[in-house]
Amino acid sequence: MFKAVLIQQQDERYTARLAQVDEADLPEGDVLVEVGYSTLNYKDALAITGKSPVVRHFPMVAGIDLAGTVIESDGTKFNVGDQVLLNGWGVGEKHWGGLAEKACLKSEWLIPLPQNLTPKQAMSIGTAGYTAMLCVNALEEQGITAKSGSILVTGANGGVGSFAVAILAKLGYRVMASTGRPAESEYLKALGAAEIIDRAQLSEKGKPLMKERWIGAVDSVGSHTLANVCAGTQYGGVVTACGLAQGLDFPATVAPFILRGITLKGIDSVMCPEAKRIQAWQRLAQTVDDGLLSAISSEITLDEVIPAATRLLNGEIRGRVVVKI
Numbered sequence: 308m309f310k311a312v313l314i315q316q317q318d319e320r321y322t323a324r325l326a327q328v329d330e331a332d333l334p335e336g337d338v339l340v341e342v343g344y345s346t347l348n349y350k351d352a353l354a355i356t357g358k359s360p361v362v363r364h365f366p367m368v369a370g371i372d373l374a375g376t377v378i379e380s381d382g383t384k385f386n387v388g389d390q391v392l393l394n395g396w397g398v399g400e401k402h403w404g405g406l407a408e409k410a411c412l413k414s415e416w417l418i419p420l421p422q423n424l425t426p427k428q429a430m431s432i433g434t435a436g437y438t439a440m441l442c443v444n445a446l447e448e449q450g451i452t453a454k455s456g457s458i459l460v461t462g463a464n465g466g467v468g469s470f471a472v473a474i475l476a477k478l479g480y481r482v483m484a485s486t487g488r489p490a491e492s493e494y495l496k497a498l499g500a501a502e503i504i505d506r507a508q509l510s511e512k513g514k515p516l517m518k519e520r521w522i523g524a525v526d527s528v529g530s531h532t533l534a535n536v537c538a539g540t541q542y543g544g545v546v547t548a549c550g551l552a553q554g555l556d557f558p559a560t561v562a563p564f565i566l567r568g569i570t571l572k573g574i575d576s577v578m579c580p581e582a583k584r585i586q587a588w589q590r591l592a593q594t595v596d597d598g599l600l601s602a603i604s605s606e607i608t609l610d611e612v613i614p615a616a617t618r619l620l621n622g623e624i625r626g627r628v629v630v631k632i
């Protein structure tokens with residue numbers, strides 16, 4: 308038996324609880340991992356609370372990411388004792404996930420833990436930090452550099468936002484941070500934000516084109532915010548869209564695309580090809596240090612996960628939550 312955050316739905320009743328699960332019930336996979344650390348992501352919070360239909364079948368063990376040690380391996384990619392890392396691939400949605408003492412997984416989903424990261428450091432970064440890095444890489448692939456101009460980060464106090472602010476600042480970019488929590492301005496400035504914007508400036512329906520203020524953006528918010536972010540992007544700029552914290556809709560016009568030639572680049576961390584994952588994680592390992600991780604991440608245990616999920620969705624948690632298993 309092992310401990311896991313188990314989500315069940317019976318007779319329209321949706322429940323999440325810390326349960327003892329039989330190892331014999333683990334799903335199929337060629338690698339058994341002893342989980343060291345996982346995290347509480349926005350998507351995990353949606354799955355645990357049932358606020359969005361993230362979980363595709365029941366019962367489900369929550370947790371879209373994990374870092375741990377291989378304890379059994381039927382494949383050739385990993386050996387017993389190897390330290391591994393997983394983000395996405397539908398784990399915690401369609402396949403039992405990382406908020407558990409053990410996980411049985413397909414080796415093709417796993418990458419080796421980068422050499423200079425511990426499992427705790429990797430999960431302090433987690434899917435949020437990895438997604439922020441994918442956004443930064445995408446901006447640069449589209450030709451943006453630190454000399455191009457300011458980069459706007461929305462949802463700046465969240466997991467993706469905090470990492471985006473910190474990574475961009477570390478790479479020499481001038482960062483504008485949009486937040487609904489101005490009381491956390493000092494935190495954002497400590498991460499490297501040069502300017503703080505009240506998110507109210509962006510969250511209501513705006514004009515098709517607005518004053519050009521940033522050359523690039525990392526948006527984890529969607530909806531009117533993303534439309535306004537595009538409308539305020541300088542000529543030829545690039546917006547990366549990775550989230551929907553405000554909403555799934557995108558009530559925009561084509562004006563910024565056809566009159567200012569801006570690019571909107573979608574970012575998906577879940578099905579991202581292995582080479583891009585490894586590149587993002589290696590860059591994270593070079594960019595992020597312990598001081599930054601302790602500023603952004605707070606640690607909880609498996610039995611604190613379920614109440615923390617509600618607080619995360621209420622916007623009461625700053626930065627990242629790493630879960631010690």
Ligand code: NDP
Binds near residue numbers: 434548550576
């Ligand atoms: P968090 O909950 O940690 O952060 C979200 C932040 O968005 C909040 O801290 C808040 O920032 C802001 N926010 C929340 N509600 C609203 C609102 N109604 N209007 C405007 N801003 C709002 O989540 P994560 O950072 O982990 O994830 C952010 C988004 O990115 C989620 O939608 C998540 O699903 C998505 N995501 C997508 C991935 C992908 O592969 N594409 C991977 C990882 C995450 P503040 O208080 O500073 O305003």
